[in-house]
Amino acid sequence: AQTVTQSQPEMSVQEAETVTLSCTYDTSENNYYLFWYKQPPSRQMILVIRQEAYKQQNATENRFSVNFQKAAKSFSLKISDSQLGDTAMYFCAFMKHRSGQNFVFGPGTRLSVLP
C-alpha cells in the first residue's frame, strides 16, 4: 500500500518570502501522479499543482513549483512570494496510474503566512 508522509505539521513564513513544504511517499509503482492540494479556512479543497511521475521536468504553476525526486520518492512544494491568501492546510497526495480510487493523502502541513 502507498503511504504519504508530510513531516512538517506546521510552518510559517513572512509575506513575500519563499517557503518549501516537504512530502515523501512510499510506493512500488512506476506510473503514478502526485498532487498538492490547498485547504484554506473555508475548508474547500483546491488543486495547487500536479506532477506525472513519467515526466522529469518539475511542474510549475505561477508562484508554485515542485521539486520531484523520483528516486528519493520526494515531492516538495515551493511557494514563492508568499501571500496572506496562501495561509492554508496543504496536503500532498498520491494516485496510482489508472486508479482514481487509490488517492492517498498525507496528513497535511498547516502554513501560516505572516504580515
Next chain:
Amino acid sequence: DSGVTQTPKHLITATGQRVTLRCSPRSGDLSVYWYQQSLDQGLQFLIQYYNGEERAKGNILERFSAQQFPDLHSELNLSSLELGDSALYFCASSVTSGSETQYFGPGTRLLVL
C-alpha cells in the same frame, strides 16, 4: 469554484438518525468520489461511482451507502449515525475513472449530537 456542488453545506442531527448528502459533479465528469475528513483521521476515501456504477470501495462503513443517478449526481446516505460520524464529507469528480485530476466540492459539514 471547482464546478462541483454539494448540498447541504451544514447538517446537524442526532445519533441514530439518517441523512442524505448530495453531490453534482462538474459538467462532463462521469466519475464521483466521496471522502470523509475528520479531525483525527485526515482525508479518507469512501467510495467511487463511474457513470452510474459502483467502481471502488474504500473505508466505508456498512451503515453508509451511496448511489449515482442517470443525471450523474450522487447521493451519500449515512444511517444509524454515531457521534464519531461527525466530519466534513467531500465529493470530488473527474472526467473518467482513471488518473485524471479530481476536483473537490465545498464539502458538507456534518455534526452528530
